[in-house]
Amino acid sequence: MTTEELTARYAILAEGSFNPRDSKTANAVLRFIPEAAAALIDSTQAGKTAQQVIGYGGDTPIVSSFQETLKYSPNRLLIGIAPIGGELPDEWRIIVLDAIGEELDIVSGLHTFLSDDEEFKLAASANNVKIIDLRKPPTDLVVSEDRWRERSSYVLLTVGTDVAIGKMTTLIQLMDFLRASTLNSVFIATGQTGLLLTDKGVCVDAVVSDFIAGSIESEIMKVDNDFDLQLVEGQGSLFHQGYSGVTLGLIHGSMPDGLLICHEPSRKVNDYGTPLPTLTEAIDLHKAVMKPFREVDIIGVSLYTAELSEDKALTAIKEAEEETGLPADDPVRFGSAKLGNAILNTVGSEK
């Protein structure tokens, strides 16, 4: 995390939507950098704390208006949800303008870029504040140049049997464990939420599709000499017909040395009703798409077990290990040691 991120204090706008499901961007701040959460705006929950509503985020207060956040000294306004279609709701425009008037920088992960809005642009310029569109792609996009062959760091990518199954969360959980090792590790974000947590990476789903592979290859090569291990956030799934293109572009653009497979044992179908694969099927297909290019280590399985009792979660972990012969764990629930050591053992033996 850069100094800038560490000193960020977010007023988080999640009006009418703060809950475990819909406020994905807000929730990532509360889970991973709660010290950066000054206050949340959701008038339907005002008076509660984040902890009371979503089970984490501690004492972060929920208030009913932007004005009320000011006593918590925010320096940024974060658009905390991603509405369908990726556009800013009309009734939020005035809040953004108020925040700019109070000299807060604006941070947004919407597909519609707030920094291109004429009214916001003028206001930001008059108040000397920045509008940061997390999804805005770099202006110097290039197609892949197949540069992985000259790489010296080990690249680990998370992939999943479905979307929203822990590909980012797994890596963030593992970072602390890996930072305590002798390996010099870095997290490379590929989505708007991940980019709240680091300044390294690119929001691949917002890149023109000819440049998917090239965009992540560039980000990886930029820091190749500075790190031993790059943890690249996966996107989508080869088993999700809506976003599989992003997934394969990311796989071939990062050309990973190793994969961690993310899976939710109790989820049976994706959001289109298509059955999820078994872990064996998922491993086979990922090996198959990598085979024309290189061998890939399948390092382990990260399970999302929040919906299961602890007993059932432990059983699911044991079953995953028996099915795949790989280490499996839920790093959010049971800690990072097992999967972290699996990574260290694999990378250590390769270096």
Add this chain to the structure above:
Amino acid sequence: MTTEELTARYAILAEGSFNPRDSKTANAVLRFIPEAAAALIDSTQAGKTAQQVIGYGGDTPIVSSFQETLKYSPNRLLIGIAPIGGELPDEWRIIVLDAIGEELDIVSGLHTFLSDDEEFKLAASANNVKIIDLRKPPTDLVVSEDRWRERSSYVLLTVGTDVAIGKMTTLIQLMDFLRASTLNSVFIATGQTGLLLTDKGVCVDAVVSDFIAGSIESEIMKVDNDFDLQLVEGQGSLFHQGYSGVTLGLIHGSMPDGLLICHEPSRKVNDYGTPLPTLTEAIDLHKAVMKPFREVDIIGVSLYTAELSEDKALTAIKEAEEETGLPADDPVRFGSAKLGNAILNTVGSEK
């Protein structure tokens, strides 16, 4: 083809680049709608005909400047190449402005949209001409809604062991044969060159990557009730690390009933030096990525044999049939009957 395309007369700009390889957009016009080619601009080849340089395109004259094209009465200027990076070379700006001054519409397949250029926009408005950016995506992009299950037409997609291996050409060759059958067929373009030849389709490599699958699904569903058979132009290759994301998005967005595999027997590596797969490996990987969703007919193999003697081409066709057990042919060289009948037999038996 619409009336508008049939009456287009293109002055084709390919300065310094007119040859069998680099002027892909120019060459598609010369191969498929040569009656629409008024003249070519390439001062390094002035005085020759298209036929003399690339082996087709008939008497289309090559001249050294835009001014010289005027005696051939063009009504559009076509940017005939796709330079690396997809931007307009600086020295071509004046040619575009001259053409606008002469009231020619401008047609471009560049990634950089000429219709967004302030100077071109003003000039076009003053001269009442259109700037058509073939690659510009629709403004109403949606993510996939998994609508293939409600489809009534048969969707055939070309896929390849590499890029630039005949995925568009194969379908255009087959169209005449299929139009003579009782099946009502349509060609759906997915690249800027294909979009020169039809008004149906979308340039998928220029779509923001979250929308690859949704963009082609929309185009297919728009005409589903009007046709029995949709021939969808493939893009990229699962075996090309630069563009495989576009390829898989297109495969899962179109969710084809059948695939035609395109291959060049004499090509050993892709443009990154990665070995091309065998036909068996290509068929297996395409079946594998489709398996989570549906069964797919592998209809046949379209070979690109231009680099081989006729004897060697016939041997390559025989070997492809023996390896795969499927009908194989080079429809450009030996006609459309074999692959066309393979399609009719498959689609006929399904309808």
